[in-house]
Amino acid sequence: MSKVVSGKPRSQTEPLLTPELLSQLERLELVSRKIFRGRMKGERRSKRKGQSVEFADFRNYVAGDDLRFIDWNMYARLDKLFLKLFMEEEDLHFYALIDGSSSMEFGEPSKFHYAKQLGAALGYIGLCRADRVKVEMLDASPTSNAPVLRGKANLWRMLEYLDGLQTGNNCTLTEAVKSFSLRNSGKGILVLITDLMDKSGYESALRYLVARNLDVYLIHVLSQPEIDPDIHGDLRLLDCEDGDVAEISVSQRLIDRYRQTLARYIEDAREFCARRGIVYMMTSTERPVDRLVSRYLRQRGLVR
Amino acid sequence: MLGPLGWVLLGLVPPMILLLYFLKLRRNPLEVPSTYLWTKTIEDLHVNSIWQRLRNSLLLLLQIFLALLLILACLGPGCQGQKLAGDRFIHLIDQSASMAATDLPGGQTRLDFAKQEAAKLIDSMDSGDTAMIISFSDRANVQQSYTRNRSLLKRKLAEIQQTQRSSDIGEALVAASGLANPGRTSDRESERDVQVADALAAKLIVFSDGAVKDVPNFSLGNLVPEYRPVGALDVPNNVGITAFAISEDLDSVGLQAFAQLQNSDDEAHSVDVELYVDDEIHDLQSGFEVPAGDTRGISFDLGGLLEDLESPLPVRLEIKDPDVYLLDNVAYGTIQPPRQARLLVVTRNNPYLQYVFETDRLAKLSRVEFKEPGFLKTKEYRDNAMLGVYDCVIFDQCVPEAMPECNTVFIGCVPPTDQWQVSEPAFPTLVVDTDQSHPLMYNVQMGNVLIVESMRLTGPPAMVSLMESTAGTIMGVGPRGGYEDLVIGFPIVEYSDAGEETHNSDWPNHLSFPLFVQNIVVSLGGGARFDANQGTRPGELVNIRTRVPTSSVNVRAPEGDEVSLDSRGDRTFVYGNADSTGIYSVLNEESPDDKQLFPVNLLDARESNLAVRDKLEVGFEEITGTVDFIPETRQFWPWLVLFALFVLILEWFIYNRRVFI
Numbered sequence: 009m010s011k012v013v014s015g016k017p018r019s020q021t022e023p024l025l026t027p028e029l030l031s032q033l034e035r036l037e038l039v040s041r042k043i044f045r046g047r048m049k050g051e052r053r054s055k056r057k058g059q060s061v062e063f064a065d066f067r068n069y070v071a072g073d074d075l076r077f078i079d080w081n082m083y084a085r086l087d088k089l090f091l092k093l094f095m096e097e098e099d100l101h102f103y104a105l106i107d108g109s110s111s112m113e114f115g116e117p118s119k120f121h122y123a124k125q126l127g128a129a130l131g132y133i134g135l136c137r138a139d140r141v142k143v144e145m146l147d148a149s150p151t152s153n154a155p156v157l158r159g160k161a162n163l164w165r166m167l168e169y170l171d172g173l174q175t176g177n178n179c180t181l182t183e184a185v186k187s188f189s190l191r192n193s194g195k196g197i198l199v200l201i202t203d204l205m206d207k208s209g210y211e212s213a214l215r216y217l218v219a220r221n222l223d224v225y226l227i228h229v230l231s232q233p234e235i236d237p238d239i240h241g242d243l244r245l246l247d248c249e250d251g252d253v254a255e256i257s258v259s260q261r262l263i264d265r266y267r268q269t270l271a272r273y274i275e276d277a278r279e280f281c282a283r284r285g286i287v288y289m290m291t292s293t294e295r296p297v298d299r300l301v302s303r304y305l306r307q308r309g310l311v312r
Numbered sequence: 313m314l315g316p317l318g319w320v321l322l323g324l325v326p327p328m329i330l331l332l333y334f335l336k337l338r339r340n341p342l343e344v345p346s347t348y349l350w351t352k353t354i355e356d357l358h359v360n361s362i363w364q365r366l367r368n369s370l371l372l373l374l375q376i377f378l379a380l381l382l383i384l385a386c387l388g389p390g391c392q393g394q395k396l397a398g399d400r401f402i403h404l405i406d407q408s409a410s411m412a413a414t415d416l417p418g419g420q421t422r423l424d425f426a427k428q429e430a431a432k433l434i435d436s437m438d439s440g441d442t443a444m445i446i447s448f449s450d451r452a453n454v455q456q457s458y459t460r461n462r463s464l465l466k467r468k469l470a471e472i473q474q475t476q477r478s479s480d481i482g483e484a485l486v487a488a489s490g491l492a493n494p495g496r497t498s499d500r501e502s503e504r505d506v507q508v509a510d511a512l513a514a515k516l517i518v519f520s521d522g523a524v525k526d527v528p529n530f531s532l533g534n535l536v537p538e539y540r541p542v543g544a545l546d547v548p549n550n551v552g553i554t555a556f557a558i559s560e561d562l563d564s565v566g567l568q569a570f571a572q573l574q575n576s577d578d579e580a581h582s583v584d585v586e587l588y589v590d591d592e593i594h595d596l597q598s599g600f601e602v603p604a605g606d607t608r609g610i611s612f613d614l615g616g617l618l619e620d621l622e623s624p625l626p627v628r629l630e631i632k633d634p635d636v637y638l639l640d641n642v643a644y645g646t647i648q649p650p651r652q653a654r655l656l657v658v659t660r661n662n663p664y665l666q667y668v669f670e671t672d673r674l675a676k677l678s679r680v681e682f683k684e685p686g687f688l689k690t691k692e693y694r695d696n697a698m699l700g701v702y703d704c705v706i707f708d709q710c711v712p713e714a715m716p717e718c719n720t721v722f723i724g725c726v727p728p729t730d731q732w733q734v735s736e737p738a739f740p741t742l743v744v745d746t747d748q749s750h751p752l753m754y755n756v757q758m759g760n761v762l763i764v765e766s767m768r769l770t771g772p773p774a775m776v777s778l779m780e781s782t783a784g785t786i787m788g789v790g791p792r793g794g795y796e797d798l799v800i801g802f803p804i805v806e807y808s809d810a811g812e813e814t815h816n817s818d819w820p821n822h823l824s825f826p827l828f829v830q831n832i833v834v835s836l837g838g839g840a841r842f843d844a845n846q847g848t849r850p851g852e853l854v855n856i857r858t859r860v861p862t863s864s865v866n867v868r869a870p871e872g873d874e875v876s877l878d879s880r881g882d883r884t885f886v887y888g889n890a891d892s893t894g895i896y897s898v899l900n901e902e903s904p905d906d907k908q909l910f911p912v913n914l915l916d917a918r919e920s921n922l923a924v925r926d927k928l929e930v931g932f933e934e935i936t937g938t939v940d941f942i943p944e945t946r947q948f949w950p951w952l953v954l955f956a957l958f959v960l961i962l963e964w965f966i967y968n969r970r971v972f973i
Contacts, residue, residue, distance in 0.1 A: 111345035119345075205346035234345060244339040247347040254347040254354060255339055266353045273349060 022117070024128045024167055029298050036133045036301070036311045038102055040197050040223045065093040101142075101196025102134040103222075105188060108145040108177040110248045111205045115231025115293040122229055123201040124170045125297045130199055133301075133311060135160050140194065145173050146184035146202070152191060178249045181206040185213040189220055198222040199310070203229050204277060207250070211280060218284045225310055226281055228274070228290040235292055237266060322386060325379045329372070374963040378956050385952035400458070400512060401443040402488045402535070403430045405472055406520035406542070408449040408479030409850075410919040413521070415548035415636040422542045423474050426519035429540060433517065434465050444514075445469055448484035449477035450851055476639060476850040476892050478916045479524040485930065486530075488516055493533035518935065522925025523918050530931045539935040543924035547578045551602055552640025552920035556629055556913060558614065558647060567614035571629050571643060575602035576921040584632040587612045589647075590625045607917075614647070621649040624909040626895040640920040644847070644895050644911035653678040653837025654701065656693075658685055659708035660807050664820035668829045678833045685710035704837040709803050719795050719836040724803025724816075726769070731790070732799060734767040738783045741766040741802065745780045751835040752789060752798065753778055756824045763817045766802035794884065796836060847911035850893055854910060856885040862902045870894025 025033075069078060069089035082090040104127040112120035127143045134141035135157060143166055144154035155165055181202065198217060204210050217224045245254040256262060274290050281288035287308050291300055305311050344350065411423040434443060445455040445468050456468035492514045513534040521543045555572035575581050580603045586596040595612045602608045617625070627645040635641070655678050657665055669680045687693050688710065696702060697716030705712075706721040711728050726732040741763040746753050758779065768784040769775075772791065778798075779787035786801040806814040819825050848854050856877070858865060867887050868874045871894075877885040890896060890912045898908040928935040 114345040203345065205348055207346075207348050231345070234349075239342065242339045244341045245347050245350050246341055246343045248343050248345060252347045252351070254350045256350060256354060262353065266349060269349050269353045273352075 022121070024121075024125050024170060025132065029129060030132065032298060032302060033129055033132050034136050036306075037137050038100065038130070038134050038139060038197055039309055039312050040100060063092065063094055066090045067093055100134070100137075100139040101194035102131070102139045103188075103192065103194075103196065103198040104130055104141075104143040105185070105198065105200045105202075106143070106145045106173070107181070107200075107202035108147070108173060108175050109203075109205070110175050110178055111203055112229075113175045113248070115233065117293055119203055119229045119231050119293055120173075120175050122293045122297065123227075124173065126201055126227065126229075126300065127199070128167060128170055129297055129301050130305075130311075131157070131166050132160075132163055135163055135166070140196070141166065142192070143170060144188065145177065146179070146181070146188070147177055148179035148183040148187050150187060150191070152188075180208045181210050181213040182208060182216070185216045189216050195221060196223065197225070197310070199225040199227060201227045201229060203234075204273075205249075207252075210277065214280065214284065214286060218286065224286045225305075225308070226277075226286050226288045228277060228288065229293060230290065231293045235270065237263065322383050325383060326376050329375055329379055370966060371963060374959055374966070378959045378963065381952050381956040381959060385949040385956065388947065388949055389952070390947045390949075399438070399441045400514035401433070401437065401441065402492075402514050402516045403433070403443060403445045403469070404481070404484050404488060404516065404518045404520070405430060405445065405447045405455075405469070406449075406479055406481075406518070406524065407447045407472055407475050408523065408919060409476045409639050409914050409916070410479070410521055410523045410637065410922060411542070412474050412476075412639055413543065413548060413550070413637040413922050415544040415922060417544075421474070422521055423472070426540075426542045427469050427472060429542070430469055430517070430519055431466050434462050434469070437462060444488070445472075446484050446487055447472045448479065448481055449475045450480045451477075452484035452487045454487055476914055478849065478914065478919055479520070481518070481520070481524045481928070481930070482527045482530060485516075485527060485532075485535075488514070489530075489533060489535055492516075492535045493531070518928060520928070521922070522928060523921060524928065525918070526929040527931065528929075532930060532933060537928075537930065537933070537935040539928050541924045541926060543922065545924075547576065548636045548922045549577045549581070550635045550637045550640070550920065550922045551575045551577070551581050551583050551631055551633065552635075552637065553629060553631065553643040554607065554640070554915055554917040554920050556643035556645055556915060558627060558645045566616050567647065569612040569614055569627065569629065569645065571610050571612075572607050573600070573602050573610060573631070574607045574917055574920050575604060576923055578604050580604050581633070585610060586630050586632055588628040588630065589614070589617065591628075617647060621647065623905075623907055624648045626909055626911075628895075637920070637922055639893065639914060640916075642893070643913050643915060644893065645913075646847070646895065646909040646911055648908070650676065651838065652676070653703045653833050655680045655833065655837055656696075656702045656705045657682050657708065658688060658705065658710050658712075659683075660685060660710075662708050662805050664804060664825070665706070665708065665829070667820075668826045671826060674826070674830060674833060677830070678837060688712050704832065706832070709806070715792060715797075717795070719797070721798045721800070721832060721836065723800045724767075724806070726799055727792075727797050729792075731772040732797075733770040734801060735770075735783075737765040737767050737802075738781075739765040741781045741783070741786065743779060743781055743786075747776065747778050750776060750778055750789070752828070752831045754827070754831055756828045756831065757822075758819075758824060761817065761819045761822055761824065763802050763819070765816065769799055769801045771799065798832065798836060847913055848890060849916070850891055850912055850914055852890065854887040854890050854896070854912075856887060856898050856908065856910070858885070858898075858900055858903075858906055858908075862900050862906075864901075866899045866901065868897045868899060870896065874899075 066079065066082070067090070069091050073091050077091050077093075079090045079092045082088070106120070106123045106127050108120065112118065112123060115122070131141045131143045138158055140156060140158055142154055142156045144152055155162075155169055157166055181204075200217070202210075214224070214226070240258045242257045243255070245256060247253070278288045278290075287310070289304060289308055291304070301311060405423070405426055407423060411421065411426065413422050414420065416422060416425050430445070437443060440460065442458045442460050443465055444458045445465060447453045447455050455472060456465055459465060492512055511534045513536065516532070516535040516537045518537065518539045519542055520539070522539075522541055552574055553571050554574045556569070558567055558569045560567060569587060571585075573583070573585070580601060582599045582601045584596065584598040585600050587594045594614070597610060597612075600608070600610060625647045627647060629643045629645070631641040657669070657680055659665060659682065666682065668674060669678065683693075697705070697712070697718070700717040702716065702718045704719040704721065705716050706723065707725060709724045711722075711725050713728070715727060715729065720727065726734050743758045743761065743763065746756065746758050748754070748756070763781075763786075766781060766783070766786045769786060769788050771785075771788050775785075775788045775790035777785040777788045779785070787799070789796055789798045803816050804819060806816055808814065856865065856867070862879065864876055864878050865885055866874050866876050867889075869889065870892060875887070875889055877887060879885060887896070893912050893914055895909055895911050898910070900906045926936065
């Protein structure tokens with residue numbers, strides 16, 4: 009624990025994405041369980057009919073239609089003007105929201121670094137598939153400088169943005185999500201990466217996201233000292249966000265009780281998400297990002 | 313000690329600990345991501361009562377316990393005890409025979425009780441005190457020199473064994489006073505006299521029944537004596553044998569056994585006394601009355617046991633009535649068969665000597681060869697003389713070339729050694745004095761004996777003068793190695809060269825002459841019609857002399873242990889293991905017929921008198937039976953502090969190992 013309190017964590021100096029991970033991520037694809045309408049032409053099938061090579065349907069010609077889409081073969085046979093309709097291919101909105109509160113600074117590697125890695129990895133998958141990718145740190149402010157990116161070539165911009173992020177933005181989860189929802193109207197996939205350590209609760213924040221009809225994934229990141237605390241003695245615990253104090257005398261009984269509380273907290277969150285169609289996943293910072301993406305998120309259906 | 317304020321402060325310590333515990337002054341700050349889960353956890357625990365927290369905090373309980381222990385130690389708990397006054401102690405434990413008396417309650421022996429009491433005193437010593445243990449009987453034995461190690465002292469105390477010896481405290485006192493009264497370099501009068509060491513005063517505690525010899529010539533100096541009498545308060549019941557002897561009766565017809573019985577009780581006792589010969593009952597007297605505090609003699613007729621007696625017989629006298637002291641209920645004796653002395657008389661036909669040796673009595677006691685002086689030149693004589701065939705050789709006016717390996721008697725001449733010198737014969741000779749205490753002169757009255765002329769003798773330095781005339785010593789006996797030479801400075805019958813007899817003395821006409829010859833046979837020749845071996849007392853050295861030369865003998869103790877002894881030359885052996893009473897046998901493997909028995913008896917009237925003396929006399933002081941104790945509070949606080957230290961270590965262990973908080 010003291011490693012976290014004093015000194016800069018080793019993980020901050022490490023690159024977010026390694027070349028090995030990048031090559032691994034290129035083969036993956038973000039999957040949405042819903043089909044959304046994109047704004048620009050992308051590589052995804054849209055609900056709308058449009059210009060692609062894939063035939064969709066015919067309809068009667070009405071004045072003003074583009075003459076290029078008239079099926080002249082039909083006209084020759086039936087002497088009626090029909091218009092060929094093709095499937096439209098669209099892009100996908102992908103949002104990754106990273107919790108930037110001070111509590112994310114803990115752990116080895118820190119939860120924040122872990123979250124950035126994860127956000128970068130998922131964002132890169134989106135960039136590779138020409139999706140609309142926005143990786144953003146949760147913030148209560150009405151404006152955001154997070155870039156909206158498309159295409160693999162913009163990877164460096166995403167990484168530049170992520171590298172510039174700092175913790176210490178201690179707004180509540182609800183305020184930050186509300187602000188995000190107001191600023192972004194696009195539908196698509198949203199991955200919320202947070203430690204859920206918010207005393208005001210995470211429930212209302214998740215409700216905002218559900219109301220936006222987004223495909224929401226919640227990745228709950230916890231550091232190992234939080235999962236299995238290795239502390240002893242009579243301690244005065246200081247909350248790094250609000251300076252709250254909890255005085256404890258560590259005993260085996262207390263540790264056991266803490267583990268029970270944590271397990272119940274995780275279980276509550278899982279149940280809350282399950283009821284609202286949110287995919288919940290708890291992970292420890294000890295678990296490598298590549299394994300998380302290539303294995304666990306694949307199982308959950310976020311990537312394929 | 314603490315004043316009221318101190319007590320109040322002390323009493324405040326446990327509540328202060330509790331207070332401090334709740335104030336949690338010693339909590340270490342620790343930054344965590346969120347206290348959210350911890351607060352929830354604590355809230356769960358807070359639901360339980362505060363006492364549950366206390367119950368689970370073993371450390372707090374231990375701390376309060378530690379504080380209580382220390383407070384208790386400060387209170388100085390203790391119990392009233394006794395402490396020996398002084399810091400150096402010498403315990404003198406009597407281990408003599410009388411300490412085996414079982415007159416104490418429960419049949420405990422006096423020695424056991426003394427050891428028990430001494431152990432109590434050792435227990436009550438302070439940790440810095442030193443003590444020393446000396447056991448004594450007729451000799452002293454330093455069991456343990458000064459030490460502070462109480463367990464060692466008690467172990468050595470337990471090792472003290474009962475002996476069957478008499479008691480003499482003198483040697484023990486000398487050993488005890490070694491450090492208390494250190495010696496001086498020279499005489500006290502000199503100015504340059506220096507005391508070699510600092511005198512260390514010590515308390516001398518004597519555990520004894522008081523049956524010890526008084527020690528008149530001993531100065532206690534820096535020793536502070538205390539006497540702890542050991543034994544029953546009322547006089548114990550004991551009738552014991554204090555003397556036992558076997559001798560010929562007056563008319564030399566048979567043997568008699570005499571014994572003296574002592575009753576140390578304050579009421580009369582009648583006892584049954586049995587006499588065993590060769591382990592078979594020979595005689596008994598039942599209901600023999602011994603008055604209170606008095607002695608009575610008792611005799612048994614042993615009859616004609618001496619007739620055709622070939623090997624020695626053991627004799628045992630027993631008092632059959634049991635009492636508290638059994639050692640003096642048995643006395644041992646032996647009857648040795650008659651022994652004939654082998655004598656050689658070298659004389660030119662001295663008729664008086666021949667007449668004397670022909671008497672019945674001397675014929676039984678001796679076997680005599682008469683030879684002319686020419687025999688001295690023969691090889692037979694030389695061989696016999698060198699081999700010690702003779703017990704005694706009588707040279708009547710003749711001198712051998714070399715002294716034979718036996719006792720000798722020279723009549724009217726001197727041995728051919730430088731040590732013996734004679735003057736010219738002097739006339740007349742008036743006998744002035746005879747040494748009647750010497751065995752050779754028993755019953756020899758020289759008052760009316762006439763001696764014409766005699767030579768004055770000068771002998772070796774250790775010569776004993778037996779007869780003196782106006783001119784000086786005319787008869788003397790002197791040692792020569794292991795032998796004795798008797799020289800008589802006057803001839804009895806002189807022979808001229810023509811063979812005429814001239815009488816120089818009328819001694820052969822007097823009764824004293826055959827008695828004198830008999831003394832020679834018995835004393836120098838070792839002849840005995842009856843040999844009553846009076847034996848020795850336990851612990852004394854026993855001198856054994858075999859009849860024939862031998863290199864080693866075995867001595868078998870009454871318990872059956874056998875010890876092989878090597879000769880010291882001249883057929884004598886010394887046995888030093890006669891520690892218990894009974895009959896010891898001497899076995900000679902080279903000549904199995906030469907079996908000897910010797911008895912070992914305590915026969916000590918002082919040991920048999922079991923009345924406990926209430927004082928001892930040492931020098932001019934009387935030691936009475938008191939021991940100074942000073943009341944003492946036995947403190948327990950060091951133990952409490954020790955225990956508190958243990959609790960502290962336990963607490964430290966728990967704190968570090970987190971076994972359970």
